[in-house]
Amino acid sequence: xxxxxxxxxxxxxxxxxxxxxxxELVFPDGTSLKQVLTSLDIERHFHVALNxxxxxxxxxxxxxxxxxxxxxxxxxx
Amino acid sequence: MPxxxxxxxxxxDLTSGRLEDERPAESFYRMYMGGSALGLYYVLHHTxxxxxxxxxxNTLVLALSGLTGTPISGQSRMTAVAKSxxxxxxxxxxxxxxxxxxxxxxxxxxxxxxxxxxxxxYLWIRNGKAELREASHIWGKITGEAEKLIRDxxxxxxxxxxxxxxxxxxxxxxxxxxxxxxxxxGRTGMGAVMGSKLLKAVVVRGDKRPSIAxxxxxxxxxxxxxxxxxxxxxxxxxxxxxxxIVGGQNTSGGLPTRNWESGFFTDAVKISGETMYDxxxxxxxxxxxxxxxxxxxxxCTVRCKRVTDSPHEFYPVDPLYGGPEYETVAxxxxxxxxxxxxxxxxxxxxxxxxxxxxxxxxxxxxWAMDCFEKGLISIKDTNGIxxxxxxxxxxxxxxxxxxxxxxxxxxxxxxxxxAAKKYGTEAEKLVVTVKxxxxxxxxxxxxxSLGLIYAVNPYGADHQASEHDPVYEGDDYQFYKERLGMxxxxxxxxxxxxxxxKIQFALQTxxxxxxxxxxxxxxxxxxxxxxxxxxxxxxxxxxxxxxxDDLTLDELLEVGERRINLLRVFNAxxxxxxxxxxxxxxxxxxxxxxTSDGLHxxxxxxxxxxxxxxxxxxxxxxxxxxxxxxxxxxxLDWVENLVGP
Numbered sequence: 079x080x081x082x083x084x085x086x087x088x089x090x091x092x093x094x095x096x097x098x099x100x101x102e103l104v105f106p107d108g109t110s111l112k113q114v115l116t117s118l119d120i121e122r123h124f125h126v127a128l129n130x131x132x133x134x135x136x137x138x139x140x141x142x143x144x145x146x147x148x149x150x151x152x153x154x155x
Numbered sequence: 156m157p158x159x160x161x162x163x164x165x166x167x168d169l170t171s172g173r174l175e176d177e178r179p180a181e182s183f184y185r186m187y188m189g190g191s192a193l194g195l196y197y198v199l200h201h202t203x204x205x206x207x208x209x210x211x212x213n214t215l216v217l218a219l220s221g222l223t224g225t226p227i228s229g230q231s232r233m234t235a236v237a238k239s240x241x242x243x244x245x246x247x248x249x250x251x252x253x254x255x256x257x258x259x260x261x262x263x264x265x266x267x268x269x270x271x272x273x274x275x276x277y278l279w280i281r282n283g284k285a286e287l288r289e290a291s292h293i294w295g296k297i298t299g300e301a302e303k304l305i306r307d308x309x310x311x312x313x314x315x316x317x318x319x320x321x322x323x324x325x326x327x328x329x330x331x332x333x334x335x336x337x338x339x340x341g342r343t344g345m346g347a348v349m350g351s352k353l354l355k356a357v358v359v360r361g362d363k364r365p366s367i368a369x370x371x372x373x374x375x376x377x378x379x380x381x382x383x384x385x386x387x388x389x390x391x392x393x394x395x396x397x398x399x400i401v402g403g404q405n406t407s408g409g410l411p412t413r414n415w416e417s418g419f420f421t422d423a424v425k426i427s428g429e430t431m432y433d434x435x436x437x438x439x440x441x442x443x444x445x446x447x448x449x450x451x452x453x454x455c456t457v458r459c460k461r462v463t464d465s466p467h468e469f470y471p472v473d474p475l476y477g478g479p480e481y482e483t484v485a486x487x488x489x490x491x492x493x494x495x496x497x498x499x500x501x502x503x504x505x506x507x508x509x510x511x512x513x514x515x516x517x518x519x520x521x522w523a524m525d526c527f528e529k530g531l532i533s534i535k536d537t538n539g540i541x542x543x544x545x546x547x548x549x550x551x552x553x554x555x556x557x558x559x560x561x562x563x564x565x566x567x568x569x570x571x572x573x574a575a576k577k578y579g580t581e582a583e584k585l586v587v588t589v590k591x592x593x594x595x596x597x598x599x600x601x602x603x604s605l606g607l608i609y610a611v612n613p614y615g616a617d618h619q620a621s622e623h624d625p626v627y628e629g630d631d632y633q634f635y636k637e638r639l640g641m642x643x644x645x646x647x648x649x650x651x652x653x654x655x656x657k658i659q660f661a662l663q664t665x666x667x668x669x670x671x672x673x674x675x676x677x678x679x680x681x682x683x684x685x686x687x688x689x690x691x692x693x694x695x696x697x698x699x700x701x702x703x704d705d706l707t708l709d710e711l712l713e714v715g716e717r718r719i720n721l722l723r724v725f726n727a728x729x730x731x732x733x734x735x736x737x738x739x740x741x742x743x744x745x746x747x748x749x750t751s752d753g754l755h756x757x758x759x760x761x762x763x764x765x766x767x768x769x770x771x772x773x774x775x776x777x778x779x780x781x782x783x784x785x786x787x788x789x790x791l792d793w794v795e796n797l798v799g800p
Contacts, residue, residue: 086402088391149403
């Protein structure tokens with residue numbers, strides 16, 4: 079299944095520069111959110127939105143065409 | 156004298172032209188540490204009650220600390236304290252850059268400025284010697300030009316210049332102090348205070364490095380920071396700047412949009428730190444952003460400052476004026492519905508050139524846009540400028556008018572709360588301020604404890620006065636429980652909560668942040684959670700520099716608490732009570748769109764939270780004022796009679 083990935087801030091560097099933080103990756107059916115994050119080496123200080131909704135249900139199995147967005151929780155600046 | 160400090164305070168009376176040195180005892184430095192707390196001591200001693208903030212009796216203090224100028228990241232900061240012309244309450248603002256370190260090298264720990272000069276002057280301090288110099292030929296110049304004139308005047312291109320820009324000279328109520336032409340004591344109008352005194356600049360240069368009690372220990376802490384920075388939670392700040400958080404804020408529904416109508420901006424990606432990195436950051440065209448597009452403060456490994464360089468027919472951006480932070484891309488971007496990053500960077504440049512707080516300026520324009528769209532302000536009022544959301548040209552035109560106090564800009568230069576009085580109740584309901592200071596770009600609807608802190612903070616809504624909720628909610632907490640545990644914070648809560656545990660979180664982190672503003676360190680480098688160094692290391696750094704080996708975290712928190720109480724005492728003397736600790740009308744209304752669609756705060760919840768907060772602080776619940784007992788406990792008996800019965 080195809081999963082759209084959007085990585086913000088420093089997480090962008092998990093992908094090649096030319097992607098500029100966005101790409102589409104192929105995963106086996108039934109892959110969970112957690113497995114996608116692990117494949118991208120994302121383990122701490124992150125929040126995730128699935129199809130635009132922030133979620134903490136990392137065991138949730140994904141569906142073809144889902145968008146996974148990863149960002150850092152924010153403080154001042 | 157403890158290590159780290161110069162042991163000298165400079166008193167400047169601009170009315171008489173007298174300059175005097177004071178040499179406080181070590182006990183004084185230990186009690187107040189520096190920065191905001193030390194500044195408040197002098198403001199309370201020298202500023203009469205109910206003084207005109209733009210009059211000669213307002214005392215302006217520029218204060219460092221023992222850590223300033225030492226070789227570790229995050230220490231080159233200065234706090235400016237005075238009565239604020241924007242809020243009428245205490246004003247308090249920090250800056251970074253190289254000026255703070257250079258002031259330490261020049262031989263003073265603080266400068267206490269009273270009176271008003273007969274004609275424009277600048278204060279020049281070199282290696283412990285200070286003098287006032289003629290500045291009429293510099294008055295009216297934008298910051299980059301003034302800096303050059305001063306350096307040529309003194310024949311030294313390496314002097315560091317802190318100045319008020321033309322906006323401060325004209326009394327724009329949210330005028331900032333600017334150093335390096337791109338670093339700011341942004342909030343609460345400290346630039347207007349300096350301008351009202353006909354003091355154009357404070358210029359410093361020195362050779363005296365601060366003594367350090369345990370150099371080897373400090374070196375090892377500095378090396379630890381440099382080694383751990385690449386894998387730390389602030390590594391992204393270095394590469395993409397503070398605007399790195401735009402995407403996350405937006406996805407969480409926490410990016411204020413169109414004057415706080417929504418927390419979601421459709422074009423957020425266009426104004427993000429990543430887009431800045433790819434397009435207008437210096438070096439972007441040839442992939443040299445890392446080398447050319449980042450700048451730093453003295454001795455700091457993070458290098459989070461932006462340098463933008465982008466020719467453009469209408470909005471050319473000059474690297475001298477730096478580049479926009481998160482707050483700036485929000486207030487001139489999503490707040491105004493503008494997605495043109497070039498225009499936003501130009502707005503940032505104008506604020507740095509004229510010396511204005513980008514937060515209050517952008518937010519005031521956003522308020523005016525909201526009124527214009529709702530027909531409360533007419534095209535005649537705006538001098539023919541169609542001030543619609545999304546109109547970047549209009550935004551820039553109005554910004555220039557504000558800086559020059561020209562036409563409609565003269566009204567907006569008063570800030571949105573004062574400006575709204577001209578247009579009536581419906582316009583006042585659209586104002587998003589606390590104590591007349593515009594809210595920054597972090598939404599209490601999404602981070603609930605911020606709502607309490609915004610309301611109670613003595614110098615108006617401020618996002619750097621406490622830690623933000625996400626670290627004390629959900630899964631994030633596990634990464635920070637050791638550091639937060641040092642503050643006794645062991646009860647993480649649910650998202651959107653504002654219960655007693657959250658209030659305790661708000662209060663304890665407020666005390667730590669208050670200490671950070673007194674020891675004058677960067678809140679990205681030192682803090683209670685995601686920062687490079689945690690609370691235990693903050694103690695180690697302070698001990699290593701000062702030689703106060705018996706220093707504890709509790710003592711640091713007490714200094715923070717002392718400072719908060721002094722802020723509160725100043726305000727009580729000016730007539731402020733819990734009544735002014737309130738949030739604007741928009742907080743009670745549903746947000747529209749995005750993840751935060753439908754979210755709003757609850758008035759009763761805030762009032763109850765205030766009761767709990769005041770009680771935890773040892774204050775009178777009815778008034779919100781510090782009790783005599785708590786003032787005595789903090790060694791502040793000398794202010795007791797200022798609080799009233």
